[in-house]
Amino acid sequence: MRIRFALLATFLAAAPALAQVAPAAPQPGEELVDGVIAVVGDTVLLRSDILLAVEAVRAAGQTVPSEPAAYAQFVRQLVEERVNDLLVLEAARQSGEAVTDAEVQQSVDQQIAEITERFGSAAAFQQALAESGRTPETYRAELSAQFRDQTVVQRYLRKRIQGMAPAPVSEAEVAAFFEQNRERFGTRPASVSFQQVIVRPLPSDSARAAALATVAQVQKELAEGTDFEVLARRYSADGSSTRGGDLGWFRQGQMVREFNDAVFNMRPGQTVGPVETEFGFHIIRLDKVRGPERQARHILIRPNIVQADVDRARVRADSVAEAVRAGADMALLGARYRTPDEARFQREVPLDRLPPGYATSLEGAQAGTVVGPVRIDLGTNAAFAVVRVTGRQTQGEYTVADQRERIRGMLQEQRMSERVIQELRRDMHVAIASQ
Numbered sequence: 001m002r003i004r005f006a007l008l009a010t011f012l013a014a015a016p017a018l019a020q021v022a023p024a025a026p027q028p029g030e031e032l033v034d035g036v037i038a039v040v041g042d043t044v045l046l047r048s049d050i051l052l053a054v055e056a057v058r059a060a061g062q063t064v065p066s067e068p069a070a071y072a073q074f075v076r077q078l079v080e081e082r083v084n085d086l087l088v089l090e091a092a093r094q095s096g097e098a099v100t101d102a103e104v105q106q107s108v109d110q111q112i113a114e115i116t117e118r119f120g121s122a123a124a125f126q127q128a129l130a131e132s133g134r135t136p137e138t139y140r141a142e143l144s145a146q147f148r149d150q151t152v153v154q155r156y157l158r159k160r161i162q163g164m165a166p167a168p169v170s171e172a173e174v175a176a177f178f179e180q181n182r183e184r185f186g187t188r189p190a191s192v193s194f195q196q197v198i199v200r201p202l203p204s205d206s207a208r209a210a211a212l213a214t215v216a217q218v219q220k221e222l223a224e225g226t227d228f229e230v231l232a233r234r235y236s237a238d239g240s241s242t243r244g245g246d247l248g249w250f251r252q253g254q255m256v257r258e259f260n261d262a263v264f265n266m267r268p269g270q271t272v273g274p275v276e277t278e279f280g281f282h283i284i285r286l287d288k289v290r291g292p293e294r295q296a297r298h299i300l301i302r303p304n305i306v307q308a309d310v311d312r313a314r315v316r317a318d319s320v321a322e323a324v325r326a327g328a329d330m331a332l333l334g335a336r337y338r339t340p341d342e343a344r345f346q347r348e349v350p351l352d353r354l355p356p357g358y359a360t361s362l363e364g365a366q367a368g369t370v371v372g373p374v375r376i377d378l379g380t381n382a383a384f385a386v387v388r389v390t391g392r393q394t395q396g397e398y399t400v401a402d403q404r405e406r407i408r409g410m411l412q413e414q415r416m417s418e419r420v421i422q423e424l425r426r427d428m429h430v431a432i433a434s435q
Contacts, residue, residue: 092156167415201313203303245297317373317384
């Protein structure tokens with residue numbers, strides 16, 4: 001088997017969002033000299049793969065040495081990186097790591113949308129593709145293959161690393177990394193930290209009864225043998241309906257608490273429900289278990305919310321704001337109003353990333369100020385947030401203290417990944433031709 005890389009990067013946390021399209025072939029006047037440059041397991045790395053990778057580095061705006069000795073060293077380093085990539089990819093595939101078609105489609109659609117936006121129009125993007133010798137179909141296939149490879153590598157490495165003792169990283173190493181990469185961290189944006197209670201509109205008793213009647217109808221059709229995916233497309237009130245209710249792979253804590261508790265107490269193939277969350281009533285089917293991960297489908301039946309429900313939520317939010325200003329415990333209020341744990345405390349949120357309602361209301365608010373109720377958009381319905389500002393940060397240069405834990409984590413992950421690669425090199429056949 002041979003692999004033609006699209007810049008597969010072992011240590012990247014996600015597939016890159018490309019600002020431009022790398023050429024699919026050497027530039028005019030360049031000769032593509034082929035031959036086997038390395039063998040890893042049953043996979044070969046070709047000289048043409050490395051030449052194309054060099055061109056992709058240039059296309060990404062990075063410098064490629066022109067002096068012969070420096071260029072030779074650059075190529076040797078690139079070969080070593082690609083060999084390491086292949087080692088982990090081969091091991092990940094042998095371990096059974098896989099990526100669903102739904103995950104691939106979602107990622108590739110997002111990447112193409114981002115790239116199209118950067119080019120300014122679909123026509124400009126397609127023209128750039130044509131100039132690089134690609135069609136939209138071939139480029140989508142490249143992105144799909146790249147996402148699959150990167151994702152199985154990341155999952156495999158994550159599992160291997162989880163069983164290791166953390167690699168030691170000294171303060172001196174953290175400081176040295178920060179100084180060497182200071183420009184990469186950019187400028188610290190102005191930000192705000194806050195605590196909040198979110199008050200959502202509640203459906204009326206009649207709306208809840210209507211939703212539960214729909215739940216009962218879905219359960220009846222399931223019992224009669226109707227396919228779960230068909231019913232998800234017909235009844236589910238969220239975006240997963242187009243995928244037959246497929247939610248992809250997720251881990252403990254990634255879903256809201258009630259949903260999470262239900263799924264992680266289910267057996268593969270089991271269907272449960274209704275499970276009530278802040279979003280409505282869920283009928284859930286657990287499809288697969290993979291270590292700490294679960295793959296499930298659901299059908300969401302959402303009770304109808306009308307303006308009168310929103311108005312009542314505003315009245316409740318006014319009461320919450322009064323209580324907070326009088327000294328009430330926001331953590332207790334957050335639990336009472338079922339504010340998700342991840343939403344209760346927001347730390348150092350850049351001001352330019354605040355949603356419109358927050359941005360207007362928190363502008364100029366100093367630490368200790370209680371703001372709200374703020375009308376916010378939660379997708380299908382409005383809700384209200386009562387916010388206490390806990391801190392503000394002005395724009396400025398990052399310090400090593402700002403980035404210490406991030407750098408420590410990066411260095412630990414890199415060293416443990418390198419340890420995995422060293423073990424794989426001992427266990428798997430690797431042969432590299434002389435350059």
